[in-house]
Amino acid sequence: MNNRHILIIQNEEDFSHKATYNFTYARIIFFSFLAFVLIFVISFYLVNTVLAQWFDPTHAERETRKDLVTMSLSLDSLATELENRDLFIQSIKRVLEGDEGTGKEELAETEAGQVELSRNPNSQEIDSLFKSEFETGGDFLLGRNIDNMELRQTYLFSPISGYVSQPFDPKNEHFGIDVVSKKDEPVKCIADGTVIFASWTQDAGNVIAVQHKENLISVYKHNSALTKEVGNFISAGEILAIIGNTGELTNGPHLHFELWYNGSAVNPEDFIVF
Incomplete structure (x- = not known):
């Protein structure tokens, strides 16, 4: 396997020397194996990427499932966005139409919150903080200067x-x-x-x-x-x-x-x- 051999290439007509190659059978087997592995890796890569649609019978089904999952996620986010937009538009409509129903509900919630606040031992401290925020201009004030x-x-x-x-x-x-x-x-x-x-x-x-x-x-x-x-x-x-x-x-x-x-x-x- 490790014996050295010489491959001489000569011209057929005048037997002139063209090339000489030194080799062993072990080297030939090693490079043959290396070429086989390289061809196998390249073939495997191509079959699973570029040529998958021709060689893999489940490729189309898997791609369809991926598209369906992506579309489902997009529809869910779009539905949530539309729902939030509808709620926002409905609130604006109620303001424009002068609907007092929402105001009454908010008043009831405020009164309930005040009852709960009165039971809180730290209610005076919270009330002072609220007054301080109101005097300095909190985020709830309409018409505040918005630097956007x-x-x-x-x-x-x-x-x-x-x-x-x-x-x-x-x-x-x-x-x-x-x-x-x-x-x-x-x-x-x-x-x-x-x-x-x-x-x-x-x-x-x-x-x-x-x-x-x-x-x-x-x-x-x-x-x-x-x-x-x-x-x-x-x-x-x-x-x-x-x-x-x-x-x-x-x-x-x-x-x-x-x-x-x-x-x-x-x-x-x-x-x-x-």
């Missing part, structure tokens, strides 16, 4: 051209601004979005609300007419209503415009030039 770069960097169209007759004043429950303009002036959408509310309310008359990206909602009240319905997709600058004087809480033709970001009312004049 994404919202500030987003360009928002002016819904109407005119002058602001009443500014944003959340302390007096005025969660928007009043803009006076010409008669029958069209009201335009501030950004791309979907109409989530378009109806008549006793206090605000014809009201339309649009859901935008970044959890931003724009509300337009006291319109004489609405040009869009719930579910309609609307582009930035597109007309959605006509300025009017509808509803009980109005004293002349104007647009009451509100911006809600992450469930809190913000000052429209901080983001839009009127």
Whole structure:
């Protein structure tokens, strides 16, 4: 096995020397085995990856199962997102329609919490902490200064051209601004979005609300007419209503415009030039 051999290659016509190779049978067996292992590994890799769809009869079934699992996870997350969005939209609708049912339930929960708090020996300390947070301005205060770069960097169209007759004043429950303009002036959408509310309310008359990206909602009240319905997709600058004087809480033709970001009312004049 270890005896050395010489392989000489010569020209057939003149017997001139071309090449010489030294070898042993042990070396030939070793390199043959090494080539066999290399070919086997490459073949195994190709059969399980590139050529699996031709050589593996269960490949299609396994890929289908993977796709089904991925689609199932995507549907679950989408269903959860839609459910949360529906709850958010329903709460906004209740606020716009002036539904007092939710307020009563929250009042009952608050009273129950106060009874439980009164039984707590540390209730005075908790009450002082609450007063301190209220005086300094907690996160629950509407209209607080929200320094959100994404919202500030987003360009928002002016819904109407005119002058602001009443500014944003959340302390007096005025969660928007009043803009006076010409008669029958069209009201335009501030950004791309979907109409989530378009109806008549006793206090605000014809009201339309649009859901935008970044959890931003724009509300337009006291319109004489609405040009869009719930579910309609609307582009930035597109007309959605006509300025009017509808509803009980109005004293002349104007647009009451509100911006809600992450469930809190913000000052429209901080983001839009009127």
